[in-house]
Amino acid sequence: MSSQSWHLISKDGLRFYVLNPTQDIEILFTTRRFRDEGLDHNLDLKEQLAPFELGASLVTMNQTHSDRVIRVDRPGEIEADGCFTSEFRLALSLRVADCVPIFIWDKDSGVVGLAHAGWRGTLAKIALRFAEKVEKETGIPSYRLYYSLGPSIGKCCYEVSEDVLNEFRETWPEANRFFSRKKEGFYLDLRAANCFLLSSVGAVEGASLDICTHCNSKRFYSHRREHGKGRNWGIIVRR
Ligand SMILES: [Zn+2]
DSSP, X not given: OOOSSOEEEEETTEEEEEEOSSSSEEEXXXXXXXXXXXXXXOOOHHXXXXXXXXXXXXXXXXXXXXXXXXXXXXXXXXXXXXXXXXXXXXEEEEEXXXXXXXXXXXXXXXXXXXXXXXXXXXXXXHHHHHHXXXXXXXXXXXXXXXXXXXXXXXXXXXXXXXXXXXXXXXXXXXXXXXXXXXXXXXXXXXXXXXXXXXXXXXXEEOOOOOOBTTTOTTTOOOHHHHSSSOOEEEEEEEO
């Protein structure tokens, strides 16, 4: 069944946000487990995915805040910050704790993918690199793509240095519109910047889950708040 909005589901005692933008495509986003409290580790994704029987077909990314996007057709670990596939039952994953998780799909061909965009990846325009690579390797034009953003740090909490502001201004003429100035400093709206990039090439926003990871400590890990204590996982799969 497809659904145009995210739902919180519980499976084997774990809670996930789920979006089914088409009958075949499923997007999952993990929540934190209270038994993880006090532990300095990342969530074990294979354990998290056990109820979904996706552990054996997992693609994980060794993320480095790059703009590197790879097409994949088999499980394993890759060096990239974005990937996509047209294979069935290949679960693509990313891990984030404040950075923006972007899930992307094409309804007709069933190509699915995701990308990790913190401020460096956003500045490098990984969302555009993603659309270009999909078009180059599959022929799907970017205006046929849909995208959805998962939970990330919001403009309410993402204070950045003036150096970050200046780096954006130097490489991106529209940069000012993504920053706001409060008396404490500059705040960056990473979500708006990535939506701007994707809409500029005609991609259409599906349902995004607009929840701030920094404000919602009970549900999500936040790197800003907890400095590497854990990660939220995002998964997209074509069933
Ligand atoms: Zn916030």
